[in-house]
Amino acid sequence: MYMLFSGKLNKLRTLALGMVFIGIVIMYIGYAAFAGFLGTLFAQNTIIMAIFLVFGFLCIMGSTVMYMWLGMVSTKATQVYCPSCGKVTKVVGIRDECMFCKQPLSLDPADAHTNRHTP
Structure with a gap:
């Protein structure tokens, strides 16, 4: 769900x-x-x-x-590989989350340190 x-x-x-x-x-x-x-x-x-x-x-x-x-x-939408689940997902805008595991994703290199998976 x-x-x-x-x-x-x-x-x-x-x-x-x-x-x-x-x-x-x-x-x-x-x-x-x-x-x-x-x-x-x-x-x-x-x-x-x-x-x-x-x-x-x-x-x-x-x-x-x-x-x-x-x-x-x-x-x-930009297609990216999710670093957490390894599936291809689409990112709309600068920040979005994985459609499969809710991993926060960003296309902004300044946000690279905040792309950690939190269960």
Whole structure:
């Protein structure tokens, strides 16, 4: 589970995936209110349902744009070998962490003394 949140790219991908699920839940709440599952106050109210469906759709589209942007960032990220686990990982920006073992990594030579693995 901790590998899911390691590295900038994986954190942003997890956020984008969460936005997809949140959008689906928002859309489902809108339909449930329209169908009367959430009480009679919003039953058969097409305006409420349309608002929830539009907000859910915008959340899913925002996630799609984020995935496209992350794909472009991922292709330009610098690939390095992690000194701790020996796997190839991508570094976004000057400082990042290994996607596999959370080893702090830096492309700045001045940070070479701080690249120690802390369990």
